[in-house]
Amino acid sequence: MINYSIDMSRSKSNSEAGLNLAEVKASIKQSVETQRQELEELSLRIHSNPELAMAEVKASGWLGDYLERHGFRVERGFCELATAFRATYGKGKPVIAFLAEYDALPGLGHGCGHNLIAASSVGAGVAGRVAVDRLGGCLQVIGTPAEEGLGGKVLLAQRGAFSDVDAAMLVHPGTRDTAVIQSLGCAILDVEFWGKAAHAAARPEQGINALEAMILAFNAINSLRQHIKDRARIHGIITDGGQAANIVPAHSAGNFMVRALEEGYLEELKAKVLSCFQGAALATGTRLDYRWAEVSYAPMRANKALAEVFARNMESLGRRVEPFDPERSMGSTDMGNVSQLVPAIHPSIAIAPVAVSNHSPEFAAAAASEAGQKGLLDAASALAMTAAELLGQPESLAKVKEEFLQSA
Ligand SMILES: [Zn+2]
Ligand SMILES: [Zn+2]
Numbered sequence: 001m002i003n004y005s006i007d008m009s010r011s012k013s014n015s016e017a018g019l020n021l022a023e024v025k026a027s028i029k030q031s032v033e034t035q036r037q038e039l040e041e042l043s044l045r046i047h048s049n050p051e052l053a054m055a056e057v058k059a060s061g062w063l064g065d066y067l068e069r070h071g072f073r074v075e076r077g078f079c080e081l082a083t084a085f086r087a088t089y090g091k092g093k094p095v096i097a098f099l100a101e102y103d104a105l106p107g108l109g110h111g112c113g114h115n116l117i118a119a120s121s122v123g124a125g126v127a128g129r130v131a132v133d134r135l136g137g138c139l140q141v142i143g144t145p146a147e148e149g150l151g152g153k154v155l156l157a158q159r160g161a162f163s164d165v166d167a168a169m170l171v172h173p174g175t176r177d178t179a180v181i182q183s184l185g186c187a188i189l190d191v192e193f194w195g196k197a198a199h200a201a202a203r204p205e206q207g208i209n210a211l212e213a214m215i216l217a218f219n220a221i222n223s224l225r226q227h228i229k230d231r232a233r234i235h236g237i238i239t240d241g242g243q244a245a246n247i248v249p250a251h252s253a254g255n256f257m258v259r260a261l262e263e264g265y266l267e268e269l270k271a272k273v274l275s276c277f278q279g280a281a282l283a284t285g286t287r288l289d290y291r292w293a294e295v296s297y298a299p300m301r302a303n304k305a306l307a308e309v310f311a312r313n314m315e316s317l318g319r320r321v322e323p324f325d326p327e328r329s330m331g332s333t334d335m336g337n338v339s340q341l342v343p344a345i346h347p348s349i350a351i352a353p354v355a356v357s358n359h360s361p362e363f364a365a366a367a368a369s370e371a372g373q374k375g376l377l378d379a380a381s382a383l384a385m386t387a388a389e390l391l392g393q394p395e396s397l398a399k400v401k402e403e404f405l406q407s408a
Pocket of ligand 2: 147
């Protein structure tokens, strides 16, 4: 379908773009170096002012200000989320988006290092301006609140935030340099059992024990766990187990997460987990109330073609990107939902030894360490250079899109 003359003009523009691209990448590295002090200061300021999901008022404000100061048009309160924003540089297509997370964890501060994601994505945006100036297209930095539990990106996706985006990326701090990660789909369930209070010693026969229903449900789930697929996870906590040992508990409540690598299996598993609660209600004579959270996290569909471009750029900075390992441990991320809509990657950059776990005080310390700062600068450069390739080499973006369509 492509005629010869179009082919010729493409190859000519590609070789010119190739020349430009090398210069563009050199200026990107230069820009990140120039921004070094400001980016480090920004990430440390967010680190020492941890804000929980949907309350990231200071962080989103500082990030928006930074981008505005560097020539981005900033829409605050984006998609009716007070602490989301979209910052745009350039116009037209293609649109490459860097996503910024900045929420902290209860009791742990920046134990997931989102301060570094925030600073690396705005740094990449500012450094990437040269690519837009020289190669055309558009860069966005989208501020995505509430990654930890409330699924800010799920809401943004539902409200069309990514509808004009051609590719989306962010770099998450971790203990390894990788370009491809897997993540589990995750559904969140709240349950309550309603029974009847009675004196636990004098009139136990008059009571209906809501705590026993919860314990029975836990045991049913433990039995189920022997017969589920690898990589699936079911875990929960009891948030109400009664008021006093001498009162038969009339009410119990719990919060559970059900996770799986494929969305189809997640649905199957959700039904089985729900049966555990329904069976426990039947056995104890309690009434069950349950609610699946509206926001559920989709599994990550990492775009391998995009990951390859990213890995090459990361390695050009002197880091060795580890090959994809399907056995590696994983959690869930709302980037999964973005990756179902547009080509996306969620690479990780090493800021701590492999033994250190995310969501720990040690990881929070690493997020403010020298290794953390180095990670943020390298992530910013690699992101911006990857975007430059997508803007400057139409065939790279075509390959990324082709893979996305094939894997749908
Ligand atoms: Zn986390
Ligand atoms: Zn995280």
